[in-house]
Every structure is written in C-alpha cells, then in structure tokens.
Amino acid sequence: MTYCVGLMIDRGLVFMSDTRTNAGVDSxxxxxxxxxxxxxxxxxxVLMSAGNLATTQAVVSLLDERCRSISEHGPTVLETSSMYQTARLVGNTVKEVIASSSPDGHRGDSYFSASFILGGQIKGSEPRLFHIYPEGNFIESTEDTPFFQIGETKYxxxxxxxxxxxxxxxxxxxxxLMVSFDSTLKSNLSVGLPIDLLFYERDSxxxxxxxxxxQxxxxxRTITDGWSNALRAAFASLPDFPE
Incomplete structure (x- = not known):
C-alpha cells in the first residue's frame, strides 16, 4: 500500500509520499x-505514484527514458508546452503500460492498475496539480479541491x-502533512517510513x-509524540456522557 499527498498553498506546492511496498507481511x-x-x-x-509497483515503475521509466532520446510519441515531460499537456502525456503513458501488461487489455480496475499525482510549473504559466487515474483520465486541483491523495487515504x-x-x-x-502521515502509519502497517518531502515555491x-x-x-518524533499527547488531552477535556 501507499500514501501520497499533493497539496497546493499560496506559496506553491507541497508533496509527501511514503516508501513502503509489500506483497504480504513477510515481504x-x-x-x-x-x-x-x-x-x-x-x-x-513532480510525479507521485500508487498501485501496482511494476506498473508505476514502468510508467516512470518510460517517461524518463523518452527524455533521454528522440521520442516517436511526441513531446517528453521536458518538452510539453503546459502542465495540462504534461498530464495528458502521463495519462497516455499509463494507458500504454497497462494495456501492454494486462492480458485482458486496458482496464483501470485490473491488477496492473496505478494512479498518480502530478504537479509543478512550466515557465509562463501557473503552478498546477492533477490526479491521474488508472484509466489515464485526470482531474485538476481547484479552489474547492486544493489537495489530492492516492493510496491509503482514509486515515x-x-x-x-x-x-x-x-x-x-x-x-x-x-x-x-506529518500529522496526516502519522495517523496513517499508526492505522495501516502497509504504509511506512521513510517519507519523501518536496516543496516547490511558486514562480521559482x-x-x-x-x-x-x-524513523x-x-x-x-516531536510531531508524532506531540499529536498523541494532544489527542489524549483533548479527549480528556470533553465532558463525560450524562448518566
């Protein structure tokens, strides 16, 4: 399992992802x-991934490989004219990889599925943030939806x-975000440290x-201990149920 968050603030974009993958408790x-x-x-x-590891690695490797050579598939992530076009490129690459991996053809809900958070900025445009689904389609962050999560999101x-x-x-x-990750780490053992953090400042x-x-x-450690203590104190301060 995975937990990744991409969040937009006035200053820019903040990304955080865990690094644990598992194929059972002993792997x-x-x-x-x-x-x-x-x-x-x-x-x-910036691209963060969740889902089948072979699929996510294939998508990233293919995007990266095409940056190093002349691509027959159009502009690479280093050449796209906008973040929207970058999201389309990533979505098409996801569809390409899943279609070639799945014996039943492309299906977003297949064993080979993967989802992504894409964010960043290209000169001449605003910072943008996208959630790319296993089917290759995507949505963009707005004022009403300023962050995206993938993987184990509920905690x-x-x-x-x-x-x-x-x-x-x-x-x-x-x-x-550290409090968010602490809650997830304590609730699901398939999400684990280390955590990768990246901050992109607007227009930089x-x-x-x-x-x-x-670990x-x-x-x-200060955050995780402090949050546990604060929760216990907040719970203790609430009135008891009247008998």
Missing amino acids: ISTFRKMQVWEVPGERVI GKPIIVRAYDRQMTFPETVKL LKVKLQRRIS DDPYF
Whole structure:
C-alpha cells in the first residue's frame, strides 16, 4: 500500500509520499514513489505514484527514458508546452503500460492498475496539480479541491480537511502533512517510513527543498509524540456522557 499527498498553498506546492511496498507481511520493501524532472528556470515536474509497483515503475521509466532520446510519441515531460499537456502525456503513458501488461487489455480496475499525482510549473504559466487515474483520465486541483491523495487515504484525510488553509506557510503545511502521515502509519502497517518531502515555491522554477524523513528524524518524533499527547488531552477535556 501507499500514501501520497499533493497539496497546493499560496506559496506553491507541497508533496509527501511514503516508501513502503509489500506483497504480504513477510515481504516488505522500500521504493521511492516520487519522481522529479527539473530544468532550473524553465520547469519543475513532480510525479507521485500508487498501485501496482511494476506498473508505476514502468510508467516512470518510460517517461524518463523518452527524455533521454528522440521520442516517436511526441513531446517528453521536458518538452510539453503546459502542465495540462504534461498530464495528458502521463495519462497516455499509463494507458500504454497497462494495456501492454494486462492480458485482458486496458482496464483501470485490473491488477496492473496505478494512479498518480502530478504537479509543478512550466515557465509562463501557473503552478498546477492533477490526479491521474488508472484509466489515464485526470482531474485538476481547484479552489474547492486544493489537495489530492492516492493510496491509503482514509486515515490521513480528516486532519487535512479540518486544518488546511491555503494561506498556510510551508512549515505549517509540513506539520499538517506529518500529522496526516502519522495517523496513517499508526492505522495501516502497509504504509511506512521513510517519507519523501518536496516543496516547490511558486514562480521559482526550481525545487526549493527535497528531503527524506526517517524513523529517527527528531522533528517527526516531536510531531508524532506531540499529536498523541494532544489527542489524549483533548479527549480528556470533553465532558463525560450524562448518566
């Protein structure tokens, strides 16, 4: 299982993904689920993935390979004219990979399915964020839908819905996402550390910060311990049911 979040704030885009994959409780591995293509001063493209590992790796590898050679499939992610066209390119690549992998042809609900969060900015346009489905179609983030989640989403969503504010600072946003991930990690063992974090600042056209957060990260430990204590204190402060 996987948990990835892409979130838009006034300052830019924040991405966070776990790194655990498993084929049962006795077969757990660590794989990076966040891919970045960057041309400083021209574009930053971030892609996070969830679903069948072979499918997600094939999609990322194919996109990356086509950046290194002349492609017969049109512009690469380093050449697309807009983020919308980049989302179309990724969606078409997803369909291509799943269709070639599935013995029954392309089906979004097949064993080979995968979903993606795509975000970034290309010079001359605004930062944009997309959710790409296994069928290859996609939706874009709006004022009403400022974030996307893929993978194991249900445990980490409530805190984002309650606490998110588009005017949040980057440090506040990281704190919010760490609480969201902490809730997910404690509820589902198939989501696990380390966590990859990336911050893209609006109009900078370069990655502002990229970091891997491990089990012994002091800030993460502060957040997870503090959140547990705060929840217990909040629960204790609520009135008991009247008999």
